[in-house]
Amino acid sequence: MEPVRVVLSQIAFARVQDVLLLCTGRHDFGDQDLASWLERLALDDYRCLLISSRGHSGFTSKQRSRVAEYWKQSGRKPPRVALLSDSAVSRGIVVAIGWSLDNPTKAFAPQDLAGALGFLGTSAPAAEIAQQLDALHVALDKNARR
Secondary structure (H helix, E strand, O other): OOOOOEEOOOEEEEEEOOEEEEEEOOOOOOHHHHHHHHHHHOOOOOOEEEEEEOOOOOOOHHHHHHHHHHHHHHOOOOOEEEEEEOOHHHHHHHHHHHHHHOOOEEEEOOOOHHHHHHHHOOOOOHHHHHHHHHHHHHHHHHHHHO
């Protein structure tokens, strides 16, 4: 069964087995996208989170605070998080979020999907995850050209 993809203005997400995928576009995203992401996080159908960021897009400090507050109020333990990004700024932001939540978080180069999946401890197929990440980024790129 094909995973359900949600593509918004600057973020897109899908789930592959126990991994929730989040792709960010080339620009920062707004509060409406963040609200949709927080709604998706509320579905307890994943064990870990893989974020794929292209460029310096991502969470603002206010949005990082909202995500941290979401996890504190949810009563759930935040999932293990891996980031694939070529941006040192984005990698630093994800590590900072992990520190604020006292949560295992690690950043990887975009080419190190195997390392990220190993860190997450998932048995989800790397080929399927790579295909979904590519499809999500293609959809975001199409949105950016509109």
